[in-house]
Amino acid sequence: MDLETRIAQFEKMATDDPNNDMAHFSLGGAYQQAGRFDDAAESYLKCVELNPTMSKAYQLAGAALIATDQTDRAGEVLIEGYTIAGERGDLMPKNAMGDMLDQLGIEKPVVEKKSTGPAPDGSFVDRRTGKPGTQMPRPPFKGPIGEWIHANISKETFDEWIGQGTKVINELRLDLSRDQDGETYDAHMREYLGIDDAMYEELTGEKPRASV
Numbered sequence: 001m002d003l004e005t006r007i008a009q010f011e012k013m014a015t016d017d018p019n020n021d022m023a024h025f026s027l028g029g030a031y032q033q034a035g036r037f038d039d040a041a042e043s044y045l046k047c048v049e050l051n052p053t054m055s056k057a058y059q060l061a062g063a064a065l066i067a068t069d070q071t072d073r074a075g076e077v078l079i080e081g082y083t084i085a086g087e088r089g090d091l092m093p094k095n096a097m098g099d100m101l102d103q104l105g106i107e108k109p110v111v112e113k114k115s116t117g118p119a120p121d122g123s124f125v126d127r128r129t130g131k132p133g134t135q136m137p138r139p140p141f142k143g144p145i146g147e148w149i150h151a152n153i154s155k156e157t158f159d160e161w162i163g164q165g166t167k168v169i170n171e172l173r174l175d176l177s178r179d180q181d182g183e184t185y186d187a188h189m190r191e192y193l194g195i196d197d198a199m200y201e202e203l204t205g206e207k208p209r210a211s212v
Helices: 003-016 021-033 037-050 055-067 071-088 091-104 144-152 155-172 179-193 197-204
Strands: none
Touching (some): 003 155, 021 037, 021 055, 055 071, 144 197, 155 179
């Protein structure tokens, strides 16, 4: 699929479902690949407006703003993202944003990781949202990624992904019987649930075959 076709598909997804954070995130990535950094920054910022916990989107928004010489705005976005990443324990985005803040000559805020253990009432806390939820009775599928999802992602969030995944299949016209399309679907799932490429490699010992 060529880049312009991907951009058109993600634009349609974001327009049809403007409250879909992952549609805006994916659109930002396509814009960034096309060198449309202003558009990429705005898509990533729309993503974090809808989902303030997505630290990776802050990182990429900051990089896109720096690429367009909007350094003051980039600094504001990166400070906010660095704080959120630190509180959530998202080390890869935090370190990347810390490096960009250093390059801009901006002091990094002091951040303490918030506890993601059981809530006071003993309920399960979802790592993606930071909110109490219901732990799934078993991993959604076999393997280390399924085990991680079971340990960190609530049933409510995973159910939301199933709805989002259906939109990804329809908008990108994926045929999950094809390996390449299955890898694309899995990449969107990992991005939605907060499993970046570094975490995937740490969990599986392999590099991901596809990324969003």
